[in-house]
Amino acid sequence: MLSKFLAVIIGYLFGNFISAMFVGKYYLHKDPTKYGSCNPGTANMGAVFGKKAGILTCIGDLLKTLLAICLVYAIYHQHLLTAYTVLGVVLGHCFPVFNHFKGGKAVAVTAMVTVLYDWRAGLITLLIALVLTAIMQNLTIPPLVFMLSFSIYQLTKSLEPGLAFLIMTAVMAFKFRYDIRDFFTGHGKRVDILYTIKKKLGILK
Template identity: 45%
Template sequence: MNIVASLLIGYLVGCFQSAYIISRFKGHIDIRKYGSGNAGTTNVIRVMGWKAGILTFFMDLLKAAFGVYLGNLIFGDMLYGYYTGVGVVIGHNYPVFLGFKGGKGIAATLGLLLAVDWRIGLIAVGLMAVIIFISRYVSLGSVIMAISIPILMAVFYTDQWQYILLGAILMASALYTHRANIKRLLRGEENKLGHKKNLTENKQ
């Protein structure tokens, strides 16, 4: 029951959609109708600029960290904080109040990792940053970071199978939400960071 409760609490926290709120108040638009149609940091950067994108990123990161903290506080166990964080990522990706159409969960995943174990979080952030810096592909950095999660969990939490399992779930979630990006990467058609969509350009 604690696991179910943790996931539900996290899900409700995750439904707080930063990109949607910022686009409504700052740009008076629904970000999901522009650019890639994704309610996440990269699309906000491309449609609305770096300031709005960075604000979106940190709000999503902090809400996941808050979810982990809340779960740990309520149940007195970081494992349940971890479950709550996973719930935040699910809620971010599939928010019930927005027709289950949200983001891809990368910033939220990073916030979760930093809150659960700052060592793993920093490695994940560093790995993603290096890949993006070298390739200029945010999606590639996100995918490689996601693949590293269960590996890092297995290294730091060898005897705690639930930590590794949740890491595998986070990886699978990220790969699924990035499935179109992966296809474009393989075809050499993915947009690099810095490619900006015009505000009047509807999603494709």
């Protein structure tokens, strides 16, 4: 029990490193919470400040998640603790005490951990989310479908990690609550992830 608690705490501390805030302060010299959707995450950084800012933010979020997982595994050598570690990272990323509990939505974080925890299920659910994103042109529902599907699958295999992933899904849903409302009321933002491909193929001028 102590190891699980410490895994969550370690993950939470790493999660408090909000990459978007770091990129905004030292690279852009701007506060990302005052632009676009005001969300300090990869999607908003890329949409408002360009691909490079979005990529740097994503790399930072992935790196902090990987470092947290590696540290806990180096201490305890237990695969199960990966789920608890990332639960902590997600909580820290979404509700960072060092940023007044105003964080991102943990899409990049959860995408990475699902592949690390169970690469087959992770890749399959990510592929489903990618297809849904292309079809729906929406960045809210596909990530939630992806995490819920992965969580339910893990729950059928083992109760503890399955519950941990379900809690992560619930946290993401809470952070996406306004986007979910906008989607179902017809006010959701549409994002065509195939735009660049279509343009290169000459479908769009």
